[in-house]
Amino acid sequence: MPAVRSTDPAVIRRQAADTMLDGDRTLAVIGCGTMGEAIVRGLFRAGRLPPGQVLVTTRRPEAGTALTARHGVRATCDNVAACRAADVALVTLKPQQLQSVIDTPAVRAALAGKLVISIAAGVRLDQIGTWLPQSHVIRAMPNTPCLIDEGMTVIARGPSVADAQMDIARAIFEAVGRCIELDDRHMDAVTSLSASGPAFAYVILEALADGGVMMGLRRDVAMQIAAQMFQGAARMVLETGLHPSALKDQVTTPGGCTIAGLLTMEDGRIRSVLARAVEEAAKVAGRLGQA
Secondary structure (H helix, E strand, O other), X not given: OOOOOOXXXXXXXXXXXXXXXXXXXXXXXXXXXXXXXXXXXXXXXXXXXXXXXXXXXXXXXXXXXXXXXXHOOEEEOOHHHHHHHOOEEEEOOXXXXXXXXXXXHHHHHHOOOOEEEEOOOOOOHHHHHHHOXXXXXXXXXXXXXXXXXXXXXXXXXXXXXXXXXXXXXXXXXHHHEEEEEOOHHHHHHHHHHHHOHHHHHHHHHHHHHHHHHHOOOOHHHHHHHHHXXXXXXXXXXXXHOOOHHHHHHHHOOOOOHHHHHHHHHHHOOHHHHHHHHXXXXXXXXXHHOOO
């Protein structure tokens, strides 16, 4: 009996994305460091691509050899050759490295007509479009929880990017967590909230564990309790769809210990401090890719 084909446009595009990642098509990961490796590992765990279809570039030959040993990918130090071989190029270079690598006649020619996805913080789509005028460019901002498939990635499309190409990007980043699309003008805020955000969360988590230690808990026990509480609270927001204030109210009983702790936090202006941390990080993010 023949398989029933979906008529849902989103499903059709996603199936097309999967097809474009299958077969003999090559994903080149340019400048494959920690984040690049995390994405590659996630793609393999999700069954999106076999190792033979991934080509990575590194600055040092020994780094490429190590990636080949760990994942079975092909590796080279030749960025131009990798771009020529690529059907899709995932550029995982740091913002200060990006222009020097991709803004060359050889790379421009090698990537002409191809989908290019950049994760460089602070480097706008119009800048990349100037360096690669014949490529279809997507800007992406993943975060370090991609290392454990709990990442949050936001993608923004360039003017020539089609829906099917956006679905290829989603297929890549959904292998390591959640992925949504926003306009490029929001990406500095995304960088501060999502990419810098884990560091802010770790400080809060550590401070909560310190409180547990102050009240007599062993450090390892306090850390385990605080981390699991943090994870559970975050999942409550994502899975219930309720506003954090509504979930907070569920825990806060009149005259109880929770409201006492919350008022202490408000005395320390914690909301303002955290919001300002995101604001300041966004300002710096906007300068990272600028000359």
